[in-house]
Amino acid sequence: MKANKRRMRAAPSKTIRVGPAGWSYADWDGIVYPRPRPRGFHEAEYLSHFFDTIEINTSFYQPLRPAMTKAWAARVEHNPDFKFTAKLWRRFTHERHASHQDEKTFKGGLVPLSTAGRLGALLLQFPWSFKNTRENREYLGALVVQFMEYPLVVEVRHASWNQPEIFQMLADLEVGFCNIDQPVIGRSIGPSERATAAVGYVRLHGRNYEQWFSSEHRPEERYNYLYSLAELEPWAERIKQIAHQTEVTYVIANNHFEGKAIANALQLTKLICDHPITVPESLTARYPELQQIAAPSREPRTAHQTDLLFEVSTTASEVKAG
Numbered sequence: 001m002k003a004n005k006r007r008m009r010a011a012p013s014k015t016i017r018v019g020p021a022g023w024s025y026a027d028w029d030g031i032v033y034p035r036p037r038p039r040g041f042h043e044a045e046y047l048s049h050f051f052d053t054i055e056i057n058t059s060f061y062q063p064l065r066p067a068m069t070k071a072w073a074a075r076v077e078h079n080p081d082f083k084f085t086a087k088l089w090r091r092f093t094h095e096r097h098a099s100h101q102d103e104k105t106f107k108g109g110l111v112p113l114s115t116a117g118r119l120g121a122l123l124l125q126f127p128w129s130f131k132n133t134r135e136n137r138e139y140l141g142a143l144v145v146q147f148m149e150y151p152l153v154v155e156v157r158h159a160s161w162n163q164p165e166i167f168q169m170l171a172d173l174e175v176g177f178c179n180i181d182q183p184v185i186g187r188s189i190g191p192s193e194r195a196t197a198a199v200g201y202v203r204l205h206g207r208n209y210e211q212w213f214s215s216e217h218r219p220e221e222r223y224n225y226l227y228s229l230a231e232l233e234p235w236a237e238r239i240k241q242i243a244h245q246t247e248v249t250y251v252i253a254n255n256h257f258e259g260k261a262i263a264n265a266l267q268l269t270k271l272i273c274d275h276p277i278t279v280p281e282s283l284t285a286r287y288p289e290l291q292q293i294a295a296p297s298r299e300p301r302t303a304h305q306t307d308l309l310f311e312v313s314t315t316a317s318e319v320k321a322g
Contacts, residue, residue, distance in 0.1 A: 016243050017083060017120070018269045020261040021203070021254040022057030023047055031259040031286045045075040050278055051265065052081045053120060055203075055252045060087040060125070063102075064109030073116040083120030084113055085153075085201075085250055092143060093126050103146060110150070121199050121250060122150040123178065128188065132160035137169070144173050153178050153201040153250075159187045170196040179242065181235065183207050193238035200242040200249030204235065204264065224257035226287070227264045229271075236271035263287045 023043040029035050033043065047054055058064065064086070076082040089106050091098040113119040124143060130136055144152060154170060155178035170177055176197040182205045184190045206225030243249045251268060253261035262283060267290070270277050276295035284290045 017053035018251040019051035019053035021055040048076040056086040063106045070112035085121040125155040128157040195245035198247040200246035206255035
């Protein structure tokens, strides 16, 4: 089983893949996606012309259907460097009463992605209420064993997990640690650059302090935040440091409101690889600051994706889901 895990996570050395969390948002129409949409248009296929990863968000709410994930894998065939990551079903991480059949059903949905070599990591995302207790450590360890055939990453949001023994435990289990940017309120965990496995992971949730704990009626407002370049620059350096210690690092922008995740993911790509980036024209119209990083218009809109697969220089220095 460990051999299979190593095979699945194999990737070019020191690779960083940047992309958004999810792709199906109504408020992206006319901003990220063209309006009207061409015949046969598919969001994930479109985004795979600009990014080398997307985090699958719907798997948190329900198991994926194998026919659907098989179709997704086919949609990104044009990009040989593209990998999906996926969030584990909340029945395991938030509700915590999953059955053996639930495990079987969830894994079944991942089979086409795994078989196609398109699954980069499985994210075990826990809420702020999941604190560092003996009971929760035991639960986490058991969950890792359940899904050990996948490259695993754990996201915790409470600062009680910020302990050397926890990072050592993850390293011993060969499980990645998810470094997050979130509003640091009370005992919320802060920014970091930890690497505990071959897979590195970063998630940027935005810094909407006003809405982070008070957005029950309009949860999308929690992610209504556009990072400035000054806020992204320290993260670019952290990402490079993480990449030095891993085989592949996934960087996911989750501030999805009105396409802000796409804008910031493109800016981060520019900060890390330092060459002109292909930017959707409609996005530049909404966020004019992207003109500073956009490739000349004479370049094809579907730039070769190895342009976004870059090697890092050896001298480079209790909340609902989201």
